[in-house]
Amino acid sequence: MKKEELIEIVNNEFPEFKVKEKKEEKHELPELPNAEHGVVMRMAPSPSGPLHIGHSRMAILNDEYVKRYGGDLILRIEDTNPGNIDIDAYDMIPEDLEWLGVNVTKTVIQTSRMDLYYKEAKKLIELGYMYIAEIDQKKFHELKLKSIALPDRSMDPEIHLERFDKMLNGEYREGEAVAVVKTDLNHPNPSVRDWIALRISYKRHPLTGDKYCVYPMMNFSVAIDDHYLGLTHVIRGMDHLVNTEKQRYIFNYNGWRVPYYYHYGIIKIPGSVLKTSIIKNGIKSGKYTGWDDIRLGTIRALKKRGYRPETFRRYWISSGMRETGATFSWEIFDSINRQIIDKEAMRFFFVNKPVLLDLHNDIIIESHARYHPDMDLGYRKYKIIENSKIYLNEDDLNSINVGDEFRLKDLCVVKRTENGIRYVDENSEKKLKIIHWCPENSFDFTVEKPDGSNDSGKLEPLALDYNGISQFERYGYVNIINGKGYFLHR
RNA sequence: GCUCCCGUGGUGUAGUCCGGCCAAGCAUUAGGGACUCUCAAUCCCCCGACUCGGGUUCAAAUCCCGACGGGAGCACCA
Numbered sequence: 223m224k225k226e227e228l229i230e231i232v233n234n235e236f237p238e239f240k241v242k243e244k245k246e247e248k249h250e251l252p253e254l255p256n257a258e259h260g261v262v263m264r265m266a267p268s269p270s271g272p273l274h275i276g277h278s279r280m281a282i283l284n285d286e287y288v289k290r291y292g293g294d295l296i297l298r299i300e301d302t303n304p305g306n307i308d309i310d311a312y313d314m315i316p317e318d319l320e321w322l323g324v325n326v327t328k329t330v331i332q333t334s335r336m337d338l339y340y341k342e343a344k345k346l347i348e349l350g351y352m353y354i355a356e357i358d359q360k361k362f363h364e365l366k367l368k369s370i371a372l373p374d375r376s377m378d379p380e381i382h383l384e385r386f387d388k389m390l391n392g393e394y395r396e397g398e399a400v401a402v403v404k405t406d407l408n409h410p411n412p413s414v415r416d417w418i419a420l421r422i423s424y425k426r427h428p429l430t431g432d433k434y435c436v437y438p439m440m441n442f443s444v445a446i447d448d449h450y451l452g453l454t455h456v457i458r459g460m461d462h463l464v465n466t467e468k469q470r471y472i473f474n475y476n477g478w479r480v481p482y483y484y485h486y487g488i489i490k491i492p493g494s495v496l497k498t499s500i501i502k503n504g505i506k507s508g509k510y511t512g513w514d515d516i517r518l519g520t521i522r523a524l525k526k527r528g529y530r531p532e533t534f535r536r537y538w539i540s541s542g543m544r545e546t547g548a549t550f551s552w553e554i555f556d557s558i559n560r561q562i563i564d565k566e567a568m569r570f571f572f573v574n575k576p577v578l579l580d581l582h583n584d585i586i587i588e589s590h591a592r593y594h595p596d597m598d599l600g601y602r603k604y605k606i607i608e609n610s611k612i613y614l615n616e617d618d619l620n621s622i623n624v625g626d627e628f629r630l631k632d633l634c635v636v637k638r639t640e641n642g643i644r645y646v647d648e649n650s651e652k653k654l655k656i657i658h659w660c661p662e663n664s665f666d667f668t669v670e671k672p673d674g675s676n677d678s679g680k681l682e683p684l685a686l687d688y689n690g691i692s693q694f695e696r697y698g699y700v701n702i703i704n705g706k707g708y709f710l711h712r
Numbered sequence: 713g714c715u716c717c718c719g720u721g722g723u724g725u726a727g728u729c730c731g732g733c734c735a736a737g738c739a740u741u742a743g744g745g746a747c748u749c750u751c752a753a754u755c756c757c758c759c760g761a762c763u764c765g766g767g768u769u770c771a772a773a774u775c776c777c778g779a780c781g782g783g784a785g786c787a788c789c790a
Contacts, residue, residue, distance in 0.1 A: 268790045304790055359788055367786095400788055410714045413786050421788035464785050467716090487718070488783060540725065540739075545717065547783045551724050554740050564753055571750095595753070599781050631749055649749090656749055688769065695750040712752080 228463040260293035269311035271498040273318040282538045285324040297326040304427035339438040351475045354385035369407045406441045427588040445472035460485045491550040495521030528691045528701030528710040533559040572694035573660045574679040575616040580642030585696035613660040628655040669707035
């Protein structure tokens with residue numbers, strides 16, 4: 223009796239023991255409130271470098287929702303800190319997003335909106351919600367810790383408007399004055415107390431040069447932009463939780479409708495170099511070859527190794543928006559990617575740590591290894607003439623005792639001898655160990671690995687001009703780009 | 713130290729809002745097996761979790777309190 227029949231009988235005749243059906247697993251993001259008529263969402267990276275795997279989460283989560291509900295996905299480049307900008311990032315970020323399949327409908331650069339920030343600041347000053355503090359950083363911080371208001375706080379808005387103009391006109395030095403949002407000096411979190419909205423910087427901005435000397439702080443420009451760009455829903459990391467609280471003050475003072483906020487948990491990405499400053503220094507010093515060095519966790523490095531955009535998408539959708547901190551799982555990420563690329567990965571023999579062995583064969587043998595085990599892509603054929611030589615992996619060879627028979631994959635059965643291997647037969651009924659090999663005319667090939675090490679060995683001749691993801695049998699998946707190999711995963 | 717957030721197997725998650733259908737689902741990994749001339753893929757099996765302690769209740773992963781654990785923030789960075 224078949225299993226299905228059994229289940230049917232049980233279900234019909236003994237309903238109290240009804241066999242549960244397997245639930246179909248669907249990994250979908252939860253619905254968003256008030257989204258039926260479209261959403262406006264954004265991602266807001268700072269242009270300090272290209273995107274890395276961590277950024278891909280916010281990009282894809284936002285993109286998914288905009289694709290589901292329709293609406294706008296805004297890329298807002300937050301370049302209001304002139305000291306931390308890489309001019310190339312203005313181009314690299316959109317490139318990375320495009321590769322990820324993220325559909326940006328509108329791009330906004332914050333330094334092109336400075337007049338708006340100034341105007342909004344003046345408005346808040348007039349309304350008495352913002353003031354210009356003539357105080358240095360250290361003192362201001364100390365007062366806030368003690369919840370003490372400085373005298374400036376209660377001065378007339380007129381004075382602050384004048385001071386603000388002085389700031390804009392460059393009449394202060396850096397650090398002599400800051401524009402501050404009045405909040406609650408008794409707020410339990412000192413950083414929320416009267417937070418700084420705009421500050422002076424005379425650093426040369428890579429994009430705007432010395433046109434401006436007053437730059438908004440992130441919390442100020444974000445609140446202004448989120449409103450004027452019409453954001454309906456904001457999805458970002460838990461590290462922004464306190465920022466959201468700060469930004470609400472701006473919304474409340476202006477009577478603006480507040481977007482829905484979601485904060486997903488911080489994710490630890492093990493074994494990846496992500497920090498822009500470290501990468502930048504590494505590139506400068508020659509430690510890394512560039513932003514796409516495969517030891518890095520940048521999108522372009524992962525692309526170079528052969529990860530697919532779809533892998534990022536599936537992974538982040540399945541991670542959802544949980545507020546729990548978590549560890550990025552390379553195991554699962556690799557597994558998703560393997561599912562995608564296995565179907566199209568050409569198979570080749572790569573012998574790492576090669577040993578050139580004498581092959582004693584009296585007849586010509588021909589190999590017929592498939593390019594793909596399931597797809598009909600044809601065969602890699604090699605003719606092995608009498609008494610030639612062949613490459614085997616050192617560890618494979620050491621695992622075989624003299625006198626033992628084993629199978630050269632897709633070639634023949636051989637026996638290990640004192641000084642090499644000897645042809646035994648074309649085939650065998652016995653269950654033998656299967657080992658891959660490379661013909662003598664194979665070429666040198668090196669696989670770069672993400673841990674910084676290299677594997678060098680011999681790659682079979684038919685792989686010579688191949689470009690793309692391939693599976694080196696019994697070794698792993700490797701992306702070949704112009705004769706160079708980059709290790710993807712097992 | 714202070715403030716906030718979070719605690720489901722090794723890992724990632726579903727379920728928690730609105731307590732019962734959860735003796736907890738799925739995926740991944742490890743282990744076992746089938747198939748295969750790859751240690752891949754595919755298929756099957758199996759191990760494995762509600763942090764702890766109180767409370768509320770007929771009933772708690774789900775609500776309340778406490779402890780413990782983890783994370784983030786405490787910048788004139790974003």
